[in-house]
Amino acid sequence: MIELVDPNDSRAVRNKNNVLRFYDLVINQKKSEESIATFMTPGYIQHNPLIADGAEELGKFFGQITKERANARVVVDKIIAVGDYVFAHVNFLNLFNDDPEDTGIAGVDIYKMDSDGRALEHWDTLQPIGDPKNSAPWLAPNLPRANPNGMF
Template sequence: MIELFDSDDSRAVRNKASILSFYDLVINQKKSEEFVAEFISPAYVQHNPLIANGPEALGQFFGQITRERARARVVVHKIIAVGDYVWAHVNFLNLFNDDPNDTGIAGVDIYKMDADGKAIEHWDILQLVGDPKNSAPWLAPNVSRANPNGMF
């Protein structure tokens, strides 16, 4: 994992650690409903149209996914923290299926953090991760990759 932050910026250090803990506990350890309020402000504004505002809605969203899909997890590849903002480049695996060969969804999550180190606002950009013979599953099946670079 690549981590970029100013170690002298105590907010950035705290916020990076908070988001990494959020991913681990809420998604990888499948404890969303128990722990989401530790990381998400009651005033949380969600910009992903699949999820309602507030920590309870986010906990329920990931709670349902992790109950239904034993393999659901997130891998953080890059994380950048500056002041009150955290950007994470991640691979969400098995969010929509439990296929052991799932290549997942690449995501860039952007969090605005409050003074207490909790996420108060979130945006994301999501893109399906394919394989060399199927670069855009669901959207344009069986289209080969145009380059060998990979998503991460």
């Protein structure tokens, strides 16, 4: 994992660590509903149209996914923290299927954090990763890759 954070910016270091703990506890350890309030403010604003506003709603969303998908997990590839913002480049695996060969969904999450290190607001952009013969499975099925670079 690549981490970019000024070690002298204690707020940014704390925020980065909180986002990493959020991913681990909420998704990888499947403890979303009992731990979500540690990481999100009650009035948490969600910009992903699939998820309602509020920490409790985010906890329910991931709680449902992790109950249905035992293999659901997230791998953080890069994380950048500056002041009140954290940017994470991640791979969400098995969130919407049980395929052991799932290549996942590449995501860039952006969090705005409060003075206590909890997320106030979240934006994301998501892209299915696909494979060499099917590079964009949801958008343009069976379109081969145009380059060998990969998402991470």
